[in-house]
Amino acid sequence: MTLQFKPAETFRDTFTYRKSPEDILRFPFPFPEDAYMYSVNIEPHVRGGPTAAFQAAFDIDEHYIAECRERERVLKEDPKRCQVLPHMLAAEWDSLELIMESLAQDYPEHFSLTRAGDLWTWVNRPLNIHQSFTFGKVETLPCGPFEYITRQAQGDFTLQDQRDDNLYVDGGMVTTQADWSLEFDIGMSFHEWHGPVPLAHEKGVFDRALKYLLRLQYGQPVRRLNWTMTVNPRLDTSPENYPVWGPDKASVTPENVADKVHLRVELQTLYRLPRSNAILFGIRCYLTSVADIARVPKWRRRLHRVLRDLHPDIAAYKGLPRFRQMVVDHLAPLDDGAPTSRGIAPDTDVLAG
Amino acid sequence: MSDQGIKSRPKYQPIAPDPQGRHHLLVVDGPEVPTEALAEGVTPSAFEVWTVARKSAVPGSAAMDEEAGAVRVFRAVPHLFSALEERLARETMGLRLYAAGPETFLWDANGIGARAGLSRQEMAFAHVGAQARRIFCVHCRTVMEGVTTSITTCAGCGAPLFVRDHFSRRLAAFMAVQVDAEVPGEVPPAEELYS
Amino acid sequence: MTAGDPLHVRVRDIVELAPSLKRFSFEPAHGGLFPTPPAGGHVMLTLRDGARVMKNAYSLVSAPMERARYDIIVRLVAQSRGGSAFLHRKVMPGDVLEMASPVSLFPLAATARKHLLIGGGIGITPMLSFLPELKARGARFELHQLAGGEEAAVFERLLAPYAAGEEIRVHGGGRAAFDLAGLLSRQPLGTHVYVCGPHTLMDAVTGTATALGWPRGKIHKESFGGAGGGLPFRAILKRSGIEVEVGETQSLLEAIEAAGVDAPCLCRGGACGECMTPVIEGEVDHRDDFLSAEEKAGGRLVMTCVSRARGPRLVLDL
Numbered sequence: 001m002t003l004q005f006k007p008a009e010t011f012r013d014t015f016t017y018r019k020s021p022e023d024i025l026r027f028p029f030p031f032p033e034d035a036y037m038y039s040v041n042i043e044p045h046v047r048g049g050p051t052a053a054f055q056a057a058f059d060i061d062e063h064y065i066a067e068c069r070e071r072e073r074v075l076k077e078d079p080k081r082c083q084v085l086p087h088m089l090a091a092e093w094d095s096l097e098l099i100m101e102s103l104a105q106d107y108p109e110h111f112s113l114t115r116a117g118d119l120w121t122w123v124n125r126p127l128n129i130h131q132s133f134t135f136g137k138v139e140t141l142p143c144g145p146f147e148y149i150t151r152q153a154q155g156d157f158t159l160q161d162q163r164d165d166n167l168y169v170d171g172g173m174v175t176t177q178a179d180w181s182l183e184f185d186i187g188m189s190f191h192e193w194h195g196p197v198p199l200a201h202e203k204g205v206f207d208r209a210l211k212y213l214l215r216l217q218y219g220q221p222v223r224r225l226n227w228t229m230t231v232n233p234r235l236d237t238s239p240e241n242y243p244v245w246g247p248d249k250a251s252v253t254p255e256n257v258a259d260k261v262h263l264r265v266e267l268q269t270l271y272r273l274p275r276s277n278a279i280l281f282g283i284r285c286y287l288t289s290v291a292d293i294a295r296v297p298k299w300r301r302r303l304h305r306v307l308r309d310l311h312p313d314i315a316a317y318k319g320l321p322r323f324r325q326m327v328v329d330h331l332a333p334l335d336d337g338a339p340t341s342r343g344i345a346p347d348t349d350v351l352a353g
Numbered sequence: 354m355s356d357q358g359i360k361s362r363p364k365y366q367p368i369a370p371d372p373q374g375r376h377h378l379l380v381v382d383g384p385e386v387p388t389e390a391l392a393e394g395v396t397p398s399a400f401e402v403w404t405v406a407r408k409s410a411v412p413g414s415a416a417m418d419e420e421a422g423a424v425r426v427f428r429a430v431p432h433l434f435s436a437l438e439e440r441l442a443r444e445t446m447g448l449r450l451y452a453a454g455p456e457t458f459l460w461d462a463n464g465i466g467a468r469a470g471l472s473r474q475e476m477a478f479a480h481v482g483a484q485a486r487r488i489f490c491v492h493c494r495t496v497m498e499g500v501t502t503s504i505t506t507c508a509g510c511g512a513p514l515f516v517r518d519h520f521s522r523r524l525a526a527f528m529a530v531q532v533d534a535e536v537p538g539e540v541p542p543a544e545e546l547y548s
Numbered sequence: 549m550t551a552g553d554p555l556h557v558r559v560r561d562i563v564e565l566a567p568s569l570k571r572f573s574f575e576p577a578h579g580g581l582f583p584t585p586p587a588g589g590h591v592m593l594t595l596r597d598g599a600r601v602m603k604n605a606y607s608l609v610s611a612p613m614e615r616a617r618y619d620i621i622v623r624l625v626a627q628s629r630g631g632s633a634f635l636h637r638k639v640m641p642g643d644v645l646e647m648a649s650p651v652s653l654f655p656l657a658a659t660a661r662k663h664l665l666i667g668g669g670i671g672i673t674p675m676l677s678f679l680p681e682l683k684a685r686g687a688r689f690e691l692h693q694l695a696g697g698e699e700a701a702v703f704e705r706l707l708a709p710y711a712a713g714e715e716i717r718v719h720g721g722g723r724a725a726f727d728l729a730g731l732l733s734r735q736p737l738g739t740h741v742y743v744c745g746p747h748t749l750m751d752a753v754t755g756t757a758t759a760l761g762w763p764r765g766k767i768h769k770e771s772f773g774g775a776g777g778g779l780p781f782r783a784i785l786k787r788s789g790i791e792v793e794v795g796e797t798q799s800l801l802e803a804i805e806a807a808g809v810d811a812p813c814l815c816r817g818g819a820c821g822e823c824m825t826p827v828i829e830g831e832v833d834h835r836d837d838f839l840s841a842e843e844k845a846g847g848r849l850v851m852t853c854v855s856r857a858r859g860p861r862l863v864l865d866l
Binding site: 163164181183184185186187188191192193194195196198201239240241242243246247249250322 | 494518519528537
């Protein structure tokens with residue numbers, strides 16, 4: 001299927017972001033069961049999965065051009081949203097190689113990469129980019145290799161260095177984040193940057209996840225889904241701009257809740273990189289409004305049950321208290337109590353309503 | 354003291370020389386080694402000690418020995434830190450660095466150590482003295498020193514800030530976030546927590 | 549995303565570097581390029597000598613930018629399990645072998661202010677993988693290669709392309725003439741040491757460095773892993789009414805799946821807990837991070853993706 005890009009849509013101010021029916025059905029809905037609790041929900045990242053969002057190494061959808069433009073705008077306002085510590089340069093080149101090769105392989109109609117030894121030529125048709133450069137020579141690109149390629153990918157990325165049996169977040173491109181700050185967290189160890197998350201530490205989730213990731217093998221990437229909720233289809237919910245988007249939370253009413261409140265899902269992927277032994281962590285963000293989710297019977301039943309029964313500490317950490325009950329009240333009449341199938345697949349090809 | 358349950362907040366132990374280390378350098382923000390900074394049974398003589406007198410008339414030491422038991426006195430913290438940078442640049446593997454003092458001193462020393470190539474296994478810290486916090490306004494990047502209350506006003510952007518327990522070792526600072534971002538004016542009273 | 553599958557490789561050429569040393573160069577049997585070789589990475593070759601199947605690990609000695617071929621250097625070992633003898637005597641150019649995708653358990657430290665490389669004998673091979681990467685990074689390094697009599701000249705030749713302006717030394721005089729303690733005691737703060745060679749050399753470097761105050765995290769030894777497999781055993785799936793043989797290099801979960809049983813699993817690395825299965829009989833060799841120490845001691849549960857039997861059989865409630 002050919003993607004119809006929508007370059008003019010916005011993720012702030014006018015919020016003209018909309019999803020086509022195909023785009024709703026490819027949403028990586030995050031709940032495999034009717035209840036939610038933290039777990040080490042990691043699985044091999046292989047092509048293919050319950051929705052079309054899992055078909056590529058780095059997923060591209062109809063919002064690609066608009067999201068790249070939004071990223072450009074955030075970086076213009078705040079260049080420190082992309083930072084990489086100097087010892088991560090090998091990991092930067094590793095990332096560029098991996099993302100360029102994967103995009104060219106998965107989307108040959110949009111991207112191509114040709115190599116003659118160290119001389120590489122990269123073509124990105126949707127963004128109208130044609131760049132020749134020398135692999136390994138920073139001065140042949142308009143900016144650092146990690147920034148260069150992540151400006152042309154959807155979702156945030158971080159780079160983890162592995163040392164002393166720990167992982168350190170020593171670089172990142174973070175413009176579409178769920179309320180965490182790269183400028184503040186850069187250089188932190190695994191447990192430090194997850195410090196604010198409630199309950200999961202006590203359950204040993206981070207101890208187990210760290211041990212698993214320290215053993216992550218080259219060529220065998222893994223993935224997991226994470227979620228929160230965002231008012232308005234706003235990609236940049238950074239702590240830096242909290243005074244800008246914070247008031248949105250108080251703007252939800254029973255009348256506008258279905259269109260305003262969005263389920264925000266992160267398809268997180270982790271790749272071991274060859275030269276550097278670092279881990280590239282992709283945090284691909286998908287936004288779908290409660291109204292759009294309600295068009296899939298299984299998803300609306302399940303979202304209702306998950307939110308209704310959610311642990312209050314998790315709800316507070318994810319910033320839901322101001323509007324959670326309104327979402328539950330909106331979905332309750334749409335939940336007929338029927339059982340739901342295991343897993344996240346929508347179980348339908350057509351949308352209701 | 355309140356505990357927000359955030360795991361990035363450092364925990365400290367009284368210092369004992371690492372038996373694996375070959376040479377032990379202890380830097381102190383104060384005129385002498387505070388007893389509570391050292392583990393039971395440990396004496397300052399196990400370390401080469403650098404202290405801060407906080408006065409200008411500090412004569413140069415005659416011997417300048419670089420061995421356990423030697424003491425060097427500096428005029429102020431920046432004076433000590435510049436000597437530390439020079440020293441670490443010519444040190445060899447086997448050194449352990451220790452620091453005792455307020456939190457900002459410890460993590461500024463940590464930054465100097467890390468830039469010189471020391472890993473976390475080669476450094477240890479004891480927090481003694483003031484509990485006041487350095488904070489980093491996540492909105493405008495203003496750094497404020499000596500904050501003792503749960504809520505304070507940002508000197509840079511004027512936001513009423515809540516001081517979180519989320520701590521950055523790189524910035525040697527706690528994160529501060531606007532407390533009334535969702536409903537402007539909804540500011541809880543400040544509590545004196547970190548004095 | 550599919551690099552976990554085995555590669556089929558064709559032998560391009562074989563070069564005799566010395567009577568006991570041969571360099572094998574492989575290319576992808578079905579065309580295309582290999583995955584970028586990781587610095588310090590190794591591959592596992594499956595060698596089939598008649599009915600006998602051997603799996604041997606070899607360091608890759610080709611540079612990360614070279615993806616049309618993978619090179620390894622194999623020393624003919626007098627009392628080998630047969631792998632090196634098979635490669636030296638029976639493998640010919642044009643032969644196609646099965647190779648597991650490269651793995652790196654011996655990476656370079658990104659934060660090192662200096663890299664000190666120490667190789668002993670054939671332990672030169674991962675150093676040959678490090679050198680182009682260190683050169684590309686413009687990193688500060690120093691290499692000391694120990695060599696037996698006739699190997700010194702060969703190693704000099706292999707290292708020559710990297711030697712200009714660098715501290716690279718081949719020590720032909722054996723261990724006794726090599727001042728390891730002196731070398732380790734004069735290294736600047738922030739140095740990482742990497743050693744590959746005979747166990748006696750690796751133990752000497754680790755022991756000497758530790759005694760001189762080097763922290764564990766800055767001492768790196770070549771390792772081909774090996775925690776994956778173990779002795780074969782039989783698993784009896786009581787509810788399904790079937791028995792499966794679990795091979796040396798196969799996990800319990802893989803054996804169950806191969807028998808057509810739809811067993812639960814998610815992470816395949818002993819972390820998520822999804823594949824937890826009740827044990828009815830038999831002792832478990834626990835290798836996961838999920839079960840608590842008490843649960844492991846209780847012996848009533850097994851994580852099939854990583855754990856094995858400590859004995860000939862395991863009866864599962866599956």
